[in-house]
Amino acid sequence: MKFTFRRWCACLIVSTLMCGALISPSGVYAANSLNINAVLQSDVITNKFNTLNSWYYNSDWGSFASSQPDNYVTSNYPFIQYVRLFTATGGCYTGYAGCSGGNDRDLFVNPANTATMTDYKFDSLKSSIQNVLNKGLKPYIVTGNVPIKYSATPYIGAFNVNTRPPTDYSTYYNYIKAMADALVSQFGVTEIKTWKWGVLSEFENAAWFWDSPGSTPDANASKTAYFKLYDYTVAALQSSIGSGNLTVGAHAMAVTPGLWDPRDFIDHVATGNNYKTGGIGTQINFITASYYDDAPGVYTANSLPAVINSLRDRAIMDGLTNLQVGVDEGWFLTDTSGKDLFSRSSGTGYQGAYMAKKIKEMVDYNIDWFSVWDLNAYGVWGGASVPTISTNVIALASKMAGERRAGLSIGGSASGSGNVVDGFASYSDSTKKLHILVYNYNANPNAVSSESPTIAINNIAAVSGGSVNVKSWTVDDTHANFWPQWWSDKGSSLTSADYGGFWSPQSVEVPAALTNSSALAYWNSRLGTYQSLAALTSSATSPMTVSGNSITLSPTLNHHGVMLYEITNVTSIGNLVSVTDDINDFSKMNAHGSGLFFDSLNVAALGDTRRAARTTTGPTPEFVTYLYNNSKSVTLTGLFDSTAEPINNFKLYTSSTGASGSWALQSGYTTSDTPINSNLWTKRVYNWPSLPAGTNYVKVEFPTGGSQNWNPQLSQVTIQYTP
Structure with missing residues (x-):
């Protein structure tokens, strides 16, 4: 659908580490030979991209969603299971100074009427949730920010919501409980048990939430205010839904220093005094981070595993050993000129290899999920025939979900300067399938060298006959990617002025972000071409004779290329x-x-x-x-x-x-x-x-x-x- 509002994305821009053509991330071993051992297997790979973010949930999942086919998401994006409804219970309303038009989040009959604090009206939230359910998905409801009339001194921050805490936490508790009661009445506890809940976004980011005795953010006051907000919110949800039916967590910025250390929050929920109940600790089932690099080729100082481990290690030390840890937003803040990318991702082949590398890190470090912003050139709705390169890489990786990770070792060296050839493999004994995801990543987005690794697959046999069946998918600048053709056709001649004066021309959601009517007409005239180029298609299936319990593949990985091999009619000669x-x-x-x-x-x-x-x-x-x-x-x-x-x-x-x-x-x-x-x-x-x-x-x-x-x-x- 066409976005009519400026969408902000959370994260502070911080000092960065520039990586050039000759620099590759430390600890990554470049290679030109991969050896797959189908016998050696480990943990089951899970679906890493199960959550879709919705910034303006009223626009995305309100009446417009009602007109969309109920099977649209489940058919085109089967990896999506949850819709994360940002800032779902407050923070702005149309008419309040600083709130953009249509940014209605306060759930009242009259959000401006401070004479009553209980004129609740939850219809818009209930309608959006119903549409999420109708589409075969589950809601992930992010409570907060605080409604305008609940704060003594509201302050609209960079993300177009009230950043101040409630004046009276008991009043806020009643509001959240009334909302939860209304949802229980309509949807029932059995259904709600399958949902997820979050309390605020990037809780230690002053652009989202802060408190102070004065007019500027104070770290200690802000930390205490969030602890209270979390405790009171969770207590209200527990009162309505029941703690055993509640899956609740919190979203830290974490990727870069905020107003206070997010690990202090983990200490609080594990062993701190609960501000609502007076007991020790507060229920928490997961904690998430943001993970943004500044721009393609311009990286934050902290790696994705380091960010996740900083939270997970503290949780384990505090006795929270079963806490899920995920990423609720991320990729790139801007293009290389500093202009905001619409969904924080680009359309180049580099984006595909970058994502493949991040997916492997998620598998390596058992990161539970990474939420995505958009899925196609139109955002979400109406553009399934024009998937982004990010979506195509996710679609490939999702084929490995539910399979055991197979052994993969790497040797040799890449031929191109700065190239890193890497990947991972998985096998399913029930379906007799072996998958291998391999990529050619370079920290320099402008790298152009290809790689030709050898992939030896050992300890296999054909289920029947003497051959296994091999097919592959390729994603790069010339496969399953419309973006290079659009950039050549029209995109490179456009400026930010053609995108509302705000978004980058490098934003991959062309018709969603583009405001220049003639350029949009040109896009429409070439839509069939872009659809064809974006299609994720496999090679023809080829039989390969298994000799000595082994076969060998010899792919060519173009610059920033990603490939997935699927081998069927294959069995491991023993699963270790x-x-x-x-x-x-x-x-x-x-x-x-x-x-x-x-x-x-x-x-x-x-x-x-x-x-x-x-x-x-x-x-x-x-x-x-x-x-x-x-x-x-x-x-x-x-x-x-x-x-x-x-x-x-x-x-x-x-x-x-x-x-x-x-x-x-x-x-x-x-x-x-x-x-x-x-x-x-x-x-x-x-x-x-x-x-x-x-x-x-x-x-x-x-x-x-x-x-x-x-x-x-x-x-x-x-x-x-x-x-």
Whole structure:
């Protein structure tokens, strides 16, 4: 649909790190050979792009959505499951100074009438939610900002909403509870149990929310105000919906420093005083961040994994071990000239490779989701035939959801300066499919060199016959991408004035952002061409003979190219699943001794946020056990204070039944030592490469005695087994 309002996007622009043609991100190993081991498998890959952001939800999901086909999203974008309704319960209304026309978020009969605080009117929110449900999706409702008449001194900030807290939190509590009661009445608790809720956007960003004794933001006052807002909001939702039916979380900026440290909020909900109930802690099920790089080729100082880990590690240290962690907005703030990109993404091939790299980071670091702004050249509605390059890459990656990650190792070196060839693979035993996503990324958007890696796929066989079936999809500047042709046709001659004087001409949503009528007419005249160029099509399926349980692929990856291979009629000659327990909690263990605790001190020194240790040095051995049928090998990591006393090793026992008297001590292991903490501690990695046949249970036993109960510490256990 055509957007009639200026849409803002949250994040402060900060100091950046410029990356040129010869610079590649640290820690990434460029390669021109990939080896896929279908036998070695690990965790199931989940759908990483399940949420669509809606800034003006009344425009996107109001009456206009009612006229759209109910299967539009589920048919064209099956990876989308949630619609995130931004600032859904307050912050502006038409007619208030500083609020743009149509920016109606305060849910009252008369939002300007301060004589009454209870003239609630939730019709617009209920209507939008109903349309979300009608389209086969679920709402993710972001409460806040605070309605204008609930703040003593409202202040409209950069995002066109009131940034001040409520004068009376009890009044605000009643408002949120009344809203939740109205939704329960219309939709029922059983339905609402499937929704998600958030409390404010980028809570430590002063452009969104702040408090102060004076007229400028104060960090401590703002932090306390948000703690109160969160506690009162969650209590109101719990009162109506029930805590067991509620999935609620919060969205931090996190990618760059805000008014206060978002990790303080994690401490608050874990162990702080609840401002509403007076108890300890507040319900939280997830926490999200923003992740923006400043512009294509201009990067923030923090990587995506670093941003996520800063939140996750604090949550684990605070005992919130099952918290989901995601990204609720991101990509690029502006184009290279500083003009805002409409959906914070561009249309070039670089965008595709950049996204493929980020998707791999999400899989590598178990990031639960990344919300997207738009899906096609028209935004969302009416443009399914013109998907953006971002959407096409997401569509490829989503084919891997539900499959186990397969082993992939990389060797060699890329031929092009700064090129990074990388990827990941997955296999499904139920569908007999193997997928390989591979890309040629360069930190310089202007890089033009291609790569021709070799992909060797080992330990496979055909399900029937002697051949497997191979097809592929390619996304780059010449495949599944309309943008280069548009830029050549007309786009490069346009300026920001042709986009309302605000949006960048490099915005990929051409007809959604374009305000120049003649340029829009030209777009319409060429629409058929752009539709054809944007289509995500696969190559013809080719049979490949499996020789020696292996096949070899030889793709050409154009500059910033992304490819997905799908191999069918294929089976692994044995599935060796690898499970790693980072010892953050007891969730992956079958059993454990009663005298263990989790140590989260000295994180930087020991390189691990949370480890298991003994509570006493007594003679009874403490232990942890695991149940994985057909266990084949074990690797474990122990941390030892090796200057205080000699290393006393962990022991490993195995059993087929786990019964008392059935455990057998396993020798034949190797160790590898690394000094840590300025040589005061030793990190010892143990490896048992082959366990006895029929091993189903594994027990790791701590040593007894010693001078300190916290020495040694169990840092990690990895078990490989065949399901």
